[in-house]
Amino acid sequence: MGDLKTTPLNLLHLDAGAKMGAYAGYSMPLFYPLGLIKEHLHTRKSAGLFDISHMLHLEVSGNEAANLIERACPLAASTQPIGSCNYTFFLNEEAGIIDDLIVTRLGSDRYLIVANAGCAEKDRAHIEAIAQDFDAEVKAVPRGFIALQGPLAKAVLADQNFSVSQMAFMSGIEPKPDWFISRSGYTGEDGFEIAMPTDKAEEFTQKLLADDRVELIGLGARDSLRLEAGLSLYGQDLDETITPHEAGLIWAISKPLRSGGKFIGAPALEAKLASGRSRKRIGLITREKMPVRAGAKLFDADDNEIGLVTSGGFGPTFNGPVAIGMINADADNFPLVAQVRAKNIPMEIHKFPFVPHQYKR
Amino acid sequence: MTTYYTDDHEWITVDGEFATIGITDHAQTQLGDLVFVELPETGREVEQGDDAVVVESVKAASDVFAPISGEITEVNGALSENPALVNSSAQGEGWLIKMKIKDAAELEKLLDKDAYDALIA
Numbered sequence: 163m164g165d166l167k168t169t170p171l172n173l174l175h176l177d178a179g180a181k182m183g184a185y186a187g188y189s190m191p192l193f194y195p196l197g198l199i200k201e202h203l204h205t206r207k208s209a210g211l212f213d214i215s216h217m218l219h220l221e222v223s224g225n226e227a228a229n230l231i232e233r234a235c236p237l238a239a240s241t242q243p244i245g246s247c248n249y250t251f252f253l254n255e256e257a258g259i260i261d262d263l264i265v266t267r268l269g270s271d272r273y274l275i276v277a278n279a280g281c282a283e284k285d286r287a288h289i290e291a292i293a294q295d296f297d298a299e300v301k302a303v304p305r306g307f308i309a310l311q312g313p314l315a316k317a318v319l320a321d322q323n324f325s326v327s328q329m330a331f332m333s334g335i336e337p338k339p340d341w342f343i344s345r346s347g348y349t350g351e352d353g354f355e356i357a358m359p360t361d362k363a364e365e366f367t368q369k370l371l372a373d374d375r376v377e378l379i380g381l382g383a384r385d386s387l388r389l390e391a392g393l394s395l396y397g398q399d400l401d402e403t404i405t406p407h408e409a410g411l412i413w414a415i416s417k418p419l420r421s422g423g424k425f426i427g428a429p430a431l432e433a434k435l436a437s438g439r440s441r442k443r444i445g446l447i448t449r450e451k452m453p454v455r456a457g458a459k460l461f462d463a464d465d466n467e468i469g470l471v472t473s474g475g476f477g478p479t480f481n482g483p484v485a486i487g488m489i490n491a492d493a494d495n496f497p498l499v500a501q502v503r504a505k506n507i508p509m510e511i512h513k514f515p516f517v518p519h520q521y522k523r
Numbered sequence: 524m525t526t527y528y529t530d531d532h533e534w535i536t537v538d539g540e541f542a543t544i545g546i547t548d549h550a551q552t553q554l555g556d557l558v559f560v561e562l563p564e565t566g567r568e569v570e571q572g573d574d575a576v577v578v579e580s581v582k583a584a585s586d587v588f589a590p591i592s593g594e595i596t597e598v599n600g601a602l603s604e605n606p607a608l609v610n611s612s613a614q615g616e617g618w619l620i621k622m623k624i625k626d627a628a629e630l631e632k633l634l635d636k637d638a639y640d641a642l643i644a
Binding site: 181192193197198199200202382383385386451452453455475476478503 | 552553555556558559561577579580581582583584603610
């Protein structure tokens with residue numbers, strides 16, 4: 163793993179006995195000695211601590227910061243309340259998803275974009291090109307970034323003197339300079355994401371880990387938790403050929419912006435919304451025990467190939483295989499069958515999420 | 524009884540013309556929690572190096588190769604209810620298949636314990 167980048171918590175992971183693996187150019191913990199299933203279940207009942215320092219933080223500031231965001235994202239940034247976090251996208255001219263992001267308004271002319279590590283390079287090139295037309299600056303902020311997720315996350319942070327109990331879901335604050343906390347996450351649980359200066363990351367993480375309610379959780383369980391929560395993973399469930407509408411994420415674009423928007427991709431999105439989508443994202447379960455994974459082809463009852471599994475695996479809380487697929491929008495000849503190693507696995511369509519969300523509304 | 528290893532992290536314990544096969548403890552720690560084991564039909568003939576079993580962790584499916592040629596005579600049915608036996612006892616209760624050895628000379632291509640330990644060191 164010679165050329166991989168490491169996070170500020172790398173030594174902590176190694177000391178904890180993590181099995182490390184490559185993800186988005188970083189050496190990241192896949193699971194710890196506790197094991198993926200126990201890590202997953204611990205997060206759902208207590209508090210799981212994830213290193214997400216690989217994610218990209220971009221701060222956008224300046225007189226025209228709001229205009230820049232409104233050009234780059236299908237988001238009403240100029241009327242976004244300060245402290246509000248919004249799930250949104252960078253779209254290309256065809257309304258395909260370049261990346262999915264969280265944009266938080268930090269101040270009147272200051273925004274934080276949190277983006278996927280795997281998209282960091284193209285995201286930066288994309289927004290820096292747009293920024294040339296605006297009086298605003300885009301700056302990458304390297305930080306330690308952790309997620310604390312689960313029903314006890316709030317109590318754990320309160321014991322560290324972070325008064326987070328009043329925070330609404332999808333709100334973010336700067337508790338001190340260079341720190342950022344939002345009530346958000348990627349597990350379907352209540353929880354928080356906390357950014358801090360890189361040289362404070364290990365010390366703060368150790369403090370949280372000293373609490374018996376907290377366990378380190380690897381990327382493996384992060385994936386099984388988000389899958390059960392029905393949350394898309396960029397690069398698997400989302401890519402540049404998929405529109406928010408096809409991905410089942412049109413809720414993230416407010417109605418007024420769906421026609422006549424000024425963001426990149428607005429005309430294509432409007433046209434595609436009018437003509438209807440050709441494919442759609444669905445949740446799938448099976449009564450079989452064999453996990454159905456990304457890449458498995460989906461067939462209708464007459465053996466016509468109608469789509470593909472984009473994410474799939476075993477859901478420890480669901481206690482069975484769960485999957486996300488993309489199928490032709492007009493497919494109606496069910497039941498579906500997934501092909502795994504030349505075996506046909508009968509699949510049932512299941513509404514998202516597979517495990518109910520516990521967000522603090 | 525002698526136990527041999529492969530560089531694909533299978534073990535094979537030989538008792539006369541029969542053998543018991545599984546994955547090593549090192550392999551199970553690398554894979555993490557197993558949630559499904561796809562076992563072959565008994566009676567199937569396999570060649571050395573053929574796919575014989577698929578072990579699936581939460582994250583990924585991995586092939587287990589036949590360390591020798593021969594006939595699969597028995598599979599560990601307990602794994603269909605409890606695949607985690609491979610994690611808790613990879614070289615004991617978590618065995619995968621039993622085989623009737625076709626050509627004992629093939630065993631010479633395998634690793635002994637010292638060679639395997641050196642491989643994973």
